[in-house]
Structures are given as C-alpha cells and as structure tokens.
Amino acid sequence: MCVTPQRQIDQFIQLGGRPNTVLATFGDMLRVPGSNSNLEVERAKGADVRIVYSPLDAVELACGMPERELIFFGIGFETTAPAVALSILEAERRGLRNYYVLCAHKLIPPALAALASDPDINIHGFICPGHVSTIIGSRAYRTVARDYGIPCVVAGFEPLDILQAIYMLVDQVEQGRNQVENQYSRAVSPDGNRGAMRCIDHAFQLASSEWRGLGSIPASGLHIRREYRGFDASILVSEAPPNSDAESVGNICECGAILKGMKTPRECRAFGTACTPERPIGACMVSSEGACAAEFKYSSHREEVRA
Amino acid sequence: MKDEIILLAHGAGGRKSAVLIHELFCRHFDNPALNAMGDSALLSDGMRRLAFTTDSFVVDPLFFPGGNIGKLAVCGTVNDLAAVGARPVALSASFILEEGLPVEVLERVVVSMREAAREVSIPVVAGDTKVVPRGSADQMFITTSGIGLVPESLAAPAPDRAAPGDAVLISGTIGDHGMAVMTCRERIRFSSEIQSDCCPLHDLAAVILDAGPNTHCMRDPTRGGLAAVLNEIAAQSGVCIEIEEAAVPINEDVRVACELLGIDPLHVANEGKLVVIVPPEEADAVLGAMGSHPKGEGAAKIGMVQPEPVGRVHLRTGLGACRILDMPSGDLLPRIC
Numbered sequence: 001m002c003v004t005p006q007r008q009i010d011q012f013i014q015l016g017g018r019p020n021t022v023l024a025t026f027g028d029m030l031r032v033p034g035s036n037s038n039l040e041v042e043r044a045k046g047a048d049v050r051i052v053y054s055p056l057d058a059v060e061l062a063c064g065m066p067e068r069e070l071i072f073f074g075i076g077f078e079t080t081a082p083a084v085a086l087s088i089l090e091a092e093r094r095g096l097r098n099y100y101v102l103c104a105h106k107l108i109p110p111a112l113a114a115l116a117s118d119p120d121i122n123i124h125g126f127i128c129p130g131h132v133s134t135i136i137g138s139r140a141y142r143t144v145a146r147d148y149g150i151p152c153v154v155a156g157f158e159p160l161d162i163l164q165a166i167y168m169l170v171d172q173v174e175q176g177r178n179q180v181e182n183q184y185s186r187a188v189s190p191d192g193n194r195g196a197m198r199c200i201d202h203a204f205q206l207a208s209s210e211w212r213g214l215g216s217i218p219a220s221g222l223h224i225r226r227e228y229r230g231f232d233a234s235i236l237v238s239e240a241p242p243n244s245d246a247e248s249v250g251n252i253c254e255c256g257a258i259l260k261g262m263k264t265p266r267e268c269r270a271f272g273t274a275c276t277p278e279r280p281i282g283a284c285m286v287s288s289e290g291a292c293a294a295e296f297k298y299s300s301h302r303e304e305v306r307a
Numbered sequence: 308m309k310d311e312i313i314l315l316a317h318g319a320g321g322r323k324s325a326v327l328i329h330e331l332f333c334r335h336f337d338n339p340a341l342n343a344m345g346d347s348a349l350l351s352d353g354m355r356r357l358a359f360t361t362d363s364f365v366v367d368p369l370f371f372p373g374g375n376i377g378k379l380a381v382c383g384t385v386n387d388l389a390a391v392g393a394r395p396v397a398l399s400a401s402f403i404l405e406e407g408l409p410v411e412v413l414e415r416v417v418v419s420m421r422e423a424a425r426e427v428s429i430p431v432v433a434g435d436t437k438v439v440p441r442g443s444a445d446q447m448f449i450t451t452s453g454i455g456l457v458p459e460s461l462a463a464p465a466p467d468r469a470a471p472g473d474a475v476l477i478s479g480t481i482g483d484h485g486m487a488v489m490t491c492r493e494r495i496r497f498s499s500e501i502q503s504d505c506c507p508l509h510d511l512a513a514v515i516l517d518a519g520p521n522t523h524c525m526r527d528p529t530r531g532g533l534a535a536v537l538n539e540i541a542a543q544s545g546v547c548i549e550i551e552e553a554a555v556p557i558n559e560d561v562r563v564a565c566e567l568l569g570i571d572p573l574h575v576a577n578e579g580k581l582v583v584i585v586p587p588e589e590a591d592a593v594l595g596a597m598g599s600h601p602k603g604e605g606a607a608k609i610g611m612v613q614p615e616p617v618g619r620v621h622l623r624t625g626l627g628a629c630r631i632l633d634m635p636s637g638d639l640l641p642r643i644c
Contacts, residue, residue, distance in 0.1 A: 028643055045312065
C-alpha cells in the first residue's frame with residue numbers, strides 16, 4: 001500500500017466526491033497521503049469511507065445499497081489481489097451494477113527485476129516476502145536469481161525467520177551461489193497457490209505500473225480485464241485529479257533513493273521536519289515498517305529529530 | 308503543522324489525543340488540579356480531599372460480550388476514582404439519546420448501570436437527558452461524573468511519582484475489552500467469544516493500597532492501552548519504564564485476533580485492569596494481594612522503572628532485543644496488506 005502513488009489516492013478521493021458514492025478500503029490505506037489529503041481527513045470532511053476486512057465484504061455492502069455506487073480500492077501485492085479478483089467475479093455472478101474496483105495492485109517479481117537491473121544499486125541478495133510467496137510460490141523468483149545472479153531467500157515474518165533468511169543469504173554469497181531458497185517452507189510451496197493465481201489471471205491482466213518512489217515499472221501491475229470493465233472504477237474517472245502536485249512533493253521527499261537503499265532517511269531534508277509518522281509524505285514514512293518510520297521511532301536520537 | 312479538523316484519531320487515546328489535550332484544553336483551562344493529569348482531579352476544601360472525574364461513553368455496538376455502554380459508563384468513572392485511591396461516593400449520569408431509540412434498549416442499559424452501581428454501593432444522584440434528531444447521534448451517548456473521598460493518610464498514587472527501581476505490575480490480561488468490542492462490531496468469529504473485562508475496580512484498588520500503602524502510580528489503561536499509560540507515566544515521572552514482553556499476560560484469543568488484524572495488544576483498551584507501580588519492597592505484597600483477589604487473577608510483574616532514557620518505554624522482546632514502545636499514533640486500524 002505504501003508504494004501506491006499519490007495520483008491514485010487523489011483519484012480515489014476524487015471518486016468519493018461523486019454523488020451517491022461509498023468508498024471502501026482496507027484500513028491500511030486510511031492514512032496514506034495523497035497530494036493534499038488522505039482518506040482519514042476526507043472521511044472527517046464528510047466522504048462516506050468504509051473500512052472492510054475483505055473485498056467480499058465490500059461486495060456485500062454494495063449488494064445492500066443498490067441505489068448507491070460502491071468503489072473498492074484494490075491495493076496490495078499478490079497477497080490481496082486474489083481476493084479482489086474474486087470480489088469482481090462474485091459481483092459478476094450476482095449481476096451487481098454498482099460495484100467498482102479502483103485497481104492499484106502491484107507485483108513483486110517485476111519490481112525485484114527492476115531493482116536488480118538498476119546500475120546504481122548493488123544488491124547482493126533478496127529477502128523475498130513470505131506472504132506474497134504463499135500465492136506466487138518460490139519458483140517465481142527463479143528468473144531474478146538466474147538472470148541477475150542475485151541469491152533469493154523466501155522468508156517468514158517472525159524475527160527468527162528473518163535472521164535465518166539473512167544467514168542463508170550470507171551462505172549463498174560466501175559460496176558464490178545464486179539460487180532461490182525457501183526459509184518459509186512451512187507456508188510457501190514452490191508452485192504457490194494455484195487457485196489464487198487462476199483468480200488473478202481470470203480478472204486481471206498485466207500492465208505497467210507506477211510505484212511511489214520507484215517510478216513506472218513495465219508489467220509490474222494489474223489492470224482489470226476488458227471482459228470485466230463494467231467493474232473498473234477507472235471508467236468513472238473523467239479527468240485528471242485536481243491539484244495533483246506530485247512534483248513538488250517529489251522534490252523534497254527522497255523516498256525513491258531510500259527505498260533503493262541509496263540514501264538513509266536522515267539524508268532526506270524532509271525527515272523529521274516536514275515528514276513525520278503523524279504527517280507522512282513518502283512511502284517510507286507512511287508504512288510503520290518503512291525505513292523512515294523505523295528510523296524516526298527507534299532512533300536513539302529521537303529528541304534531536306523532533307527539536 | 309496543525310490539524311484543521313477533528314479526526315477520529317483525536318479521540319483514540321494516542322498521540323493525537325495527547326496533543327489535543329495539552330495544546331488546546333490544558334492551554335485554555337490551565338489550573339493545577341487539571342494539569343496534574345491523573346485519572347481524577349484531586350481537590351481539597353481544607354478538611355477533606357475530594358477526587359472528581361468525568362467521562363463520556365460512545366460505543367458501537369451498545370451491547371458487547373461482557374458488558375454494555377451502561378456498565379461501561381459506571382465502571383469507567385468508578386475506576387478513574389479508584390485509580391487515585393479514592394472511595395467512590397456518588398455518580399451523575401447524563402444521556403444523549405437519538406430520536407427513535409427503543410425505550411426497552413434504554414431501560415436495559417439503565418438496569419445494568421444500576422447493577423454496576425450497586426456492586427460499588429454508590430448512588431447515581433443526579434442526571435440529565437437530551438434527545439437529538441435521528442442521525443445527530445448514534446443511538447445513545449452517556450456521560451458520567453463521579454466524586455470520591457481520598458483518605459487523609461494516603462499519599463495518593465499519581466502519574467508523576469514513579470521512581471527508578473520501582474516494580475511495574477498489571478492486574479491481569481490486557482486487550483480484552485478493545486478486542487471484544489472490535490470483533491463483535493466487525494462480526495469476526497473465533498472459537499470462543501472474546502469477553503470484555505469491564506468491571507468496577509474500587510475493591511481491587513483498595514486491596515492494592517492496603518498491601519502497598521506507598522504505591523506510587525495506579526492507572527487504568529483504557530483507550531491507547533498499556534502503551535499509552537506507560538508512556539504518560541514515563542513522561543510525567545521523568546523515568547524510563549522497561550517491560551518484559553513475555554511477562555505481559557494476554558489471552559490467547561486476544562493475541563490471535565490482534566495478530567490477524569495487525570494490531571498491537573499493548574495499544575488496545577482495557578476496562579477492568581490496573582497498572583500499578585510500587586517501590587520494590589512492596590512489590591511482592593501487592594502482587595500477592597492482587598493475585599488473591601478475583602479481579603486480579605493473572606496479575607503479573609511485567610517490568611521495572613529505570614532512571615533513563617527519560618520519558619521512554621522499552622520493551623524487552625522474547626529474543627532479548629529491546630525496542631521502543633511508543634504511544635499509539637491514532638485510531639486502531641486493522642491491517643490487511
């Protein structure tokens with residue numbers, strides 16, 4: 001969610017201004033900043049924003065209010081994409097005409113390939129995300145490991161998982177290997193979840209996608225297939241969102257360089273001043289796991305930053 | 308940069324609430340009793356010490372496993388009195404009702420207020436009723452105020468009295484109330500229903516102060532959870548509080564629900580627990596007294612007060628690492644991605 005570009009958040013907020021419209025989103029998205037606002041503030045100003053735990057709950061909501069249009073914000077990686085795909089298929093099955101998805105899904109392997117091929121970054125190994133890998137399977141990283149010679153280890157999320165994954169990566173680097181290894185074998189199989197992948201394929205097609213801080217990456221996102229375009233909220237977007245001043249924000253926020261490991265949070269002028277966890281600008285401050293949020297919260301010199 | 312409008316986060320007991328209280332309310336209402344920032348204000352007429360507190364209750368749904376808005380409204384105010392060592396004397400109750408509310412619902416709420424007040428032997432001596440047009444309030448809001456008497460001999464526990472070396476105790480499992488309400492509201496089902504811990508703590512507080520007359524701090528960790536209360540104490544006392552993560556009691560269902568929703572149980576509200584900070588020589592006595600009281604089953608020593616870094620709460624994790632336990636930043640949001 002933190003790599004969702006401001007433009008798409010602006011778009012979603014703008015859609016909420018349409019008459020008779022209800023916005024539905026995962027709670028994660030509520031405080032992610034667009035150009036001038038976020039959903040939490042828009043809700044306080046009167047937009048009808050509902051938090052759902054599952055896209056199928058959004059379909060249920062739409063079903064219960066046929067006189068209104070419900071727009072769900074499809075965000076996240078391969079972990080959330082299958083459920084959103086399923087919600088579109090379910091809406092189709094029920095013949096709903098008031099359920100829409102603003103699709104901002106992103107894919108992990110193309111992003112890894114983009115990072116690996118960037119001549120300015122020197123990556124020695126990838127810790128591959130466990131939850132995404134439960135869907136796409138550990139084989140999905142083979143191309144990255146082979147084509148770019150970078151070892152990959154699929155890891156779980158507990159502290160010991162991460163430690164073991166780092167140990168496995170160091171082992172590979174020391175032995176000059178570049179393989180895909182699976183530390184998280186208790187949840188991830190080589191092939192992943194085929195049913196979930198079929199759902200994704202059914203409702204979505206590959207498209208180039210814009211990442212906050214990383215720019216546009218070819219074939220790294222999902223669009224709703226033509227057959228289901230009646231559920232695609234982008235058909236409701238008539239014009240470019242107003243006041244989209246992503247440029248000015250981009251000027252002070254070093255999010256891209258920080259995401260790529262080329263700069264530390266403290267090298268950003270906005271860090272701790274214009275950009276704080278309470279009022280984040282970039283993705284790295286938006287997400288509580290982001291590099292900037294962690295630096296701000298856990299730094300031993302926190303007070304200096306605030307002063 | 309300041310917020311221009313009120314967000315739900317301003318009422319969630321985290322950092323935004325703190326900023327609003329300090330920079331708006333305290334700035335304008337500025338006075339010593341308020342600025343002490345205890346759960347109740349302490350007043351004196353020269354002869355007796357009075358504790359005075361008020362609290363508003365808005366909860367969706369009105370009825371949840373383990374309680375309802377009425378029981379909550381009595382217990383919440385009683386517990387704010389109990390936390391400063393006061394014996395509750397009287398309550399007031401004001402109701403804001405939405406047009407169309409069934410009288411039967413109101414009566415069920417009032418009956419459970421009567422039951423809770425009876426358990427504390429405290430009368431509800433004053434009240435008020437307002438009705439607003441449909442849509443102007445969500446069913447019913449209740450405000451209760453309470454007064455209590457603080458024994459002359461007691462050095463009342465206060466959030467600025469924690470001292471290095473003190474033991475940090477909790478009277479039982481954390482997160483039960485917040486997760487009971489959230490899982491009930493969102494209809495998230497687990498093998499068993501999570502029950503709110505909502506209950507009056509006047510008797511437990513009395514037992515604690517009997518066993519530990521030098522108790523430095525006593526707070527009931529409601530909105531913002533254990534994390535918010537410990538951060539407030541650390542800041543007001545000018546100390547560091549170090550907590551052992553593994554020692555903090557959490558019900559398995561609550562732990563699972565929190566993990567599923569990406570919520571830190573240390574940020575989740577409690578309505579029937581006390582955090583107690585006592586000098587080391589009284590720790591065992593207080594812990595024993597709590598443990599032998601039915602409302603203190605599962606009491607545990609969870610940490611210690613350190614001299615520095617001032618204003619910080621540290622959490623020692625199961626792996627032996629140390630992390631900063633911060634205030635929750637706003638409304639608790641379930642995380643899916």
